[in-house]
Amino acid sequence: MAIVVIGNVFVDIKGFPDDLYSPTGRNAGRVEMVHGGVGRNVAEDIANVELRPVFVSMVDDTAQGAEVLHKLQKHKVNTDYVIATPDGMGIWLAVFDNSGDLAGSISKRPSMEPLRRLLEERGDEIFQEADSIVIEIDMDKDIVKLVFQYAEKYGKRVYALVSNMVIASHRRDFLQSTDCFVCNVQEAGILFVDDFTALEPEELADTLYERMSKANIPAMVVTMGSRGAVWATIDGEKGYFPPESVKVRDTTGAGDAFCAGVAVALTYGKSMAEAVRIGTHLAASVITVSESTCPRFLPQELGLEIAVE
DSSP: OEEEEOOOOOEEEEEEESOOOOSSSSOOOOEEHHHHHHHHHHHHHTTTTTOOOOOEEEEEEHHHHHHHHHHHTTTEEEEEEEEOOTTTTEEEEEETTSSSOOEEEEOOOOHHHHHHHHHHHHHHHHHTTTEEEEEETTHHHHHHHHHHHHHHHHHOOOOOOOSSHHHHTTTTHHHHSSSHHHHEEEHHHHTTSOOOSOOHHHHHHHHHHHHHHTTOOOOEEEEEGOOEEEETTTOOOOEEEEOOOOOOOTTHHHHHHHHHHHHHHTTTOHHHHHHHHHHHHHHHTTTTTSSOOOOOOOOGGGGGOOOOO
């Protein structure tokens, strides 16, 4: 039994300026290349809480793809359903300002046809024994549709996050079948065609409940960066959790770690408030380092009473 994560693998190429960042000028600095991708990050984050997630994805059939697999396996991620194929990984090119915030990015997405075929052929064995499912909701529509069909067939809860909200905003019907959707405040604005960035957390919680209730989305958590996170459920539960005070080095992967914490907590019986607390802690642990995933924790450190190997 394990959480099944379906998503992409990316290579993240990140540039950091030595001094004040100039969007139109030449910036001296350093460039780092790390393994990334929303799905890959979530799978590793879950593994770093000493759980053993099943990752369903693709990598390039190259030495770089083999390196990605080796690292995931080293972290005890089950990669039995990761396909090695040409053009199996995406690329994310990002530049950060001197405060560690994202200044701009461009991404190249991989072709997902091999993953669709894998789900058609082996979906029953992948999902039948899953504890829950975490999915990038903006993946190819046929893949998302297959995952929800298996989730309904076997009665599995689905937690969704997003890498491209413009694409995901056209998947509102799928969001109605999720158990919880996690995104940031800018992404929530794209979803509901509004600007929520000026709202105070309590105002956003009220607005979120109103909007998601009308859209028939069961539950949402929205992160607000340095202002914390809010949540709401269609049953009327609402809340806010403040951020942890840490020194920011690199915000890459913070949202993925947050979603991993929320999904783990909800999968294993915690309340929404506890889930947001755990997600906040994992996100805070990521932004203090240059890696895109959280350091290792025992479940008990996060308040999770889960038996681990």
